[in-house]
Amino acid sequence: MELSEKLKRYGQEHLLRFDGLNDEERRAYLAELESLDLDFLANRAEAPARGNIAPIEGLSCEEIEARREEFEKVGLRALKEGKVAAILLAGGQGTRLGSAAPKGAFDIGVTRPLYIFELHLRHLLSVSRLCGAFVPLFIMTNAQNDRATREFLKEHGYFGYPADHIRFFVQEMLPSTDLNGKILLEDRGKLALSPNGNGGFYISLKKSGIEREFPSVEWYNVFAVDNVLQRSADPAFIGATLLSGAACGAKVVAKRSPEERVGVLCLEDGKPSVIEYFELPEAIARARDGAGRLLYRWGVTLNYLFSRRMLEDPSSKGIGVHVVKKKIPYYENGNYVLPETENGYKFETLILDMVRLAGTCLPFEVVREREFAPVKNKSGEDSVETARRLLSACGVEL
Numbered sequence: 001m002e003l004s005e006k007l008k009r010y011g012q013e014h015l016l017r018f019d020g021l022n023d024e025e026r027r028a029y030l031a032e033l034e035s036l037d038l039d040f041l042a043n044r045a046e047a048p049a050r051g052n053i054a055p056i057e058g059l060s061c062e063e064i065e066a067r068r069e070e071f072e073k074v075g076l077r078a079l080k081e082g083k084v085a086a087i088l089l090a091g092g093q094g095t096r097l098g099s100a101a102p103k104g105a106f107d108i109g110v111t112r113p114l115y116i117f118e119l120h121l122r123h124l125l126s127v128s129r130l131c132g133a134f135v136p137l138f139i140m141t142n143a144q145n146d147r148a149t150r151e152f153l154k155e156h157g158y159f160g161y162p163a164d165h166i167r168f169f170v171q172e173m174l175p176s177t178d179l180n181g182k183i184l185l186e187d188r189g190k191l192a193l194s195p196n197g198n199g200g201f202y203i204s205l206k207k208s209g210i211e212r213e214f215p216s217v218e219w220y221n222v223f224a225v226d227n228v229l230q231r232s233a234d235p236a237f238i239g240a241t242l243l244s245g246a247a248c249g250a251k252v253v254a255k256r257s258p259e260e261r262v263g264v265l266c267l268e269d270g271k272p273s274v275i276e277y278f279e280l281p282e283a284i285a286r287a288r289d290g291a292g293r294l295l296y297r298w299g300v301t302l303n304y305l306f307s308r309r310m311l312e313d314p315s316s317k318g319i320g321v322h323v324v325k326k327k328i329p330y331y332e333n334g335n336y337v338l339p340e341t342e343n344g345y346k347f348e349t350l351i352l353d354m355v356r357l358a359g360t361c362l363p364f365e366v367v368r369e370r371e372f373a374p375v376k377n378k379s380g381e382d383s384v385e386t387a388r389r390l391l392s393a394c395g396v397e398l
C-alpha cells in the first residue's frame with residue numbers, strides 16, 4: 001500500500017510534512033513512516049468491558065510454609081535442569097521517579113552505593129549457588145535506555161553474575177498521539193515514540209532470537225525492576241506452580257485495604273484475570289468473607305511465572321493495547337512544547353493481560369514486608385524512602 005494511502009486510512013496524513021528536512025533526513029523519516037505498523041490504533045482497549053467477577057483461591061503463606069520443603073525440592077530441580085529463565089523488565093521510562101537514567105541504575109544506598117540492579121543480580125547469584133547452576137537472565141530494555149543499561153552493568157562487572165548467562169533484548173516502541181489521535185512528533189522528522197508496555201516482552205524476546213539459544217527453558221519468571229525486595233527464581237514459587245499444573249503463577253500480597261493501588265487477581269468469567277485498581281468496582285473492592293478478610297485480596301506484585309508453551313501459543317499474541325493519558329513533549333511548526341497538563345496518549349500492552357491468556361494461574365502469597373517494596377514515586381507512597389525503610393527492616397545495610 002502507498003504510504004500516503006496508509007497514513008490516510010488511519011487519519012495520519014499530517015505526518016507527510018517535511019518541515020525543511022534535507023534529503024538525507026527526509027529519506028530516514030520516510031523509511032520510519034514506511035516501517036510504521038499503525039494497527040495499534042485500531043487495536044486499543046480503552047475501557048475493556050468486564051465479565052463476571054469472582055474471587056480466586058490462592059496458596060496462603062501458611063499453606064506455603066507447611067509445604068515449603070516439597071515445593072523447594074521441585075523448584076530447585078527445575079532450576080538446576082535449566083528449565084527456568086529469569087526475565088528482568090527494565091524497559092519502562094520511570095517517569096514518576098523523574099530520572100532519565102535506567103531505574104535499575106538508581107542508587108538506593110545511604111552510606112554506600114547500592115544499585116537496584118545490584119540487588120537483583122546478587123539475589124539471582126544466591127539462587128544460582130543454591131541450585132548449583134546459573135539461571136539464565138534476560139534483561140528487557142527499551143531503545144532509549146538500552147545502551148546506558150548495558151554500559152552500566154558492564155562497568156559494574158554485572159555485580160558478580162557471569163556475563164555468559166546474561167542476554168539483553170530491546171522492546172518495541174509505539175508512537176504517541178495527541179488527544180485527537182494524531183501522532184505527535186518529538187522533533188523535525190522524528191516521531192514521538194515510547195516503549196510499548198511490559199506486555200510486549202514475549203514478542204520482543206522471540207524476535208531477538210535468544211529463545212533459540214536456550215532450548216531447555218520451559219518457564220519464564222518475569223519480574224519488575226522497581227521492586228527492590230524482589231525475589232526472582234524463587235524455588236518455592238516455581239515448585240508450587242509446577243505442581244499445581246497451572247500455566248502461570250503470580251506472586252501476590254494480601255491487600256492492606258480496599259483502596260490500595262495494586263491490580264487484583266481474581267476470576268473473570270471463570271478464568272484468572274488481573275483487574276487494575278481503578279477498574280475494580282468499589283463494592284467488589286470492599287467485599288469481605290466470613291472471617292472479615294477482603295474477598296478480593298490478592299494484589300499482584302509483578303512477579304509471574306509463565307509456561308513457555310503457553311506463550312508460544314499463537315493466540316498469546318492477542319493482547320490489546322491500553323491507552324494511557326500522559327504529558328507528552330512534542331514539536332510543532334518549529335516549536336518544542338513541554339505541556340503542563342496531559343496532552344496526549346501513550347499506547348501500552350500490559351503483562352497482566354497475559355494472565356488471562358494463560359487460562360489457569362496459581363496465586364502464591366508472599367510476605368509483603370519481605371518481598372514487596374516498589375520504587376515508583378519520588379516521595380510518598382511506593383517511593384525511595386518507603387523502599388529504604390523496607391530494605392533496612394529486612395536487614396539490608398544501606
Ligand code: UTP
Pocket residue numbers: 089090091092093094095096097103140171195196197198223224225226302376
Ligand atoms: P511501570 O508500569 O511502573 O512503568 O512499570 P515505568 O515506566 O517503570 O514507570 P512510570 O509509570 O513511567 O513512572 C512496571 C515494570 O514494567 C517495566 C518497568 O521497567 C517496570 O519494571 N516496563 C514498563 C517495561 O519493561 N516496559 C514498558 O514499556 C513499561
